[in-house]
Structure formats: C-alpha cells, structure tokens
Amino acid sequence: MSLFEIPDHKKIRVIIDTDAACEADDPFAIVHALLSPKLIVKGIIAEHFAQEDSMERSYEEIQTILDAMGMEVPVFKGQTGPLSEDKEISEAVMFLIREALMKDDKPLFILCQGAITNVAMALKLRPEIASRITVIWIGTHGSSFGPAPFREFNAGNDIKAANLVLESEAPLWLVPSYVYSTVNIGIAEIKRRIAPCGKIGAHLYENLMAYNCSEGAGWTKGESWSLGDSPAIAIAINPGCGRYEDAPAPFVEDDTASKECPDNRTIRIYFDVDSRYILEDFIAKLELFTE
Secondary structure: OOOOOOOHHHOEEEEEEEOOOOOOHHHHHHHHHHOOOOEEEEEEEEOOOOOOOHHHHHHHHHHHHHHHHOOOOOEEEOOOOOOOOOOOOOHHHHHHHHHHHOOOOOOEEEEEOOOOHHHHHHHHHOHHHHHHOEEEEEOOOOOOEOOOOOOOHHHHOOHHHHHHHHHOOOOEEEEOHHHHOOOEEEHHHHHHHHOOOHHHHHHHHHHHHHHHOOHHHOOOOOOEEEOOOHHHHHHHHOHHHEEEEEEEOOEEOOOOOEEOOOOOOEEEEEEEEOHHHHHHHHHHHHHHHHO
16 A cells, blocks of 8 residues: 555665554654555564563564564564574574575665664674675664763663674765654644554554553653654655764664774764654644545
8 A cells, every 4th residue: 555656766665664663653663665656565473572582572563563563574583582592593583684685776774773683683694694784773872972971771781782783884874862752742742643553553652551550660751752863764755854964884782882082984863854844744644544
C-alpha cells in the first residue's frame, strides 16, 4: 500500500535495525518507515538491548506492529548480545549481507535504532559491503567531548560494535544524544492524535502508557516522551531535515564518553533536526493510513 506516489528514481531501499521492545519510541519509528512511500522496506531486523531474551522480545514486538497494521514484511532475528558475547551468526546478519551484495540501482540504507551489533557483525564478516550501504545511527554523544553526561544507551549496549562501525569504511550519518533527545511529544497529543488511528494507533499509545507507568521508566519526565528513534527515518526520507557537519568520527570510551580523534575518518554528524517536520510527517501519514 502506498499513501501517495513519488517518482520511482527517488526511492531507496532500507533495512530497519531495531531494539523494538526496549522502550516506547522504536514502534513509532517503525510505523513511520512503513508508511513512507520513498522507503522500500526490504526487511526489519531485531536488535538486542543487552538483556536476556531482549532480541527475541524485539522480534515479537516487530511482529505485533506488523499485525496491527495488516502488513507483511520480512523480519529476521539478530545477534542475541554484544559482539564480545555472541559468536553465532544470526539470520539478520546474513540477510543484511545478501541485501548489500544484491545488484540494485537503488541505494541501501541501514536505519539503526539501538545497539549497532548486527551491522558491526556484518561488516566484520564481509568488509566489502561497506561501499554498498549507508548507515544512519541513533547513538553516541557525537561531538560532545569530555565526561559523558549520562551513559548513552545505544552505544553502551555494545561499545565494541560501536567503535567497529565508527572506524569502518561504511558511510555513516550519526544522530547523537543531544539531537535525538529533542524530538519531544506530549502524551496528551499522542492520546488525542495517534491513539484514535486504528489498531496500530491504539497499540502505540497503550504500549507507551504501559512503559511510562513501569518501574523501568524512572528516567522519564512523566507526561511527555522523546521519540528519539524517529530521526533515523526522517533523515532517510529527507536528509535535509536537520543540519549536520562532516567531522572525524569519535571514539566511544567505556563509559560512552566521546573521545575526540582528529585523525579518524570523516562521517556526517547531525547537530539538530526539525522536530516539527518529523512528528507532523509521521502523524499525517498515520491519519491517511487509517482514515
């Protein structure tokens, strides 16, 4: 199903890499991607979040989202833990490699919304795919050097994988903590504008409310949410929806602090995004999908 038409030559292939069951923002980003005509979603791969069975839980949440939307998209189980712990090669990694090596005129973007273990494993196994993908990653403290303001969740769940990708030759568009944390929406707006949008709208709202009222959500403000994974989707749709600089890739320290490395390879680092565009594009597409 396509909500509206865009020229075929402007479409891109994407793989969504998501720790969907971690907390409440990933499902919003997944739905945004699935409703965007520019994005040809070749598959969704489940990412761990450094807890037992977390990859399996992410896999199940992806299936729940697809069921609520009445959609069928290939879904693959990823690595079950960080690179240093998981020696098996997952079906998600093999799928990513196959898709990267496929002959196709449309570029392939990997939209990473959690730890970056699956991408790191794929690059470790087949370094030659680096020239055939672009990685958009929600993670690290970017160019905010010095002591870590907090333990950055996505990089912190697999620091070895983070540095492997940062040091690889794969083009990388990085959305750091001081950017992704600015995509804020009130729970009142979610209840009023998203919850009424069919089965999937109800799931997004109820899933968020359940997490917001859980013990694991002690870090939240109470009646708002940061849809921090959504920039990965919006930037794939419109790379100009935020401002960025080309700068040397940082090195992630054990406490997730960014270490400045002037001699590292150059990557794209976003220093802001247009929250209004991201949120309104998502909500409008959801309304069109369920009207």
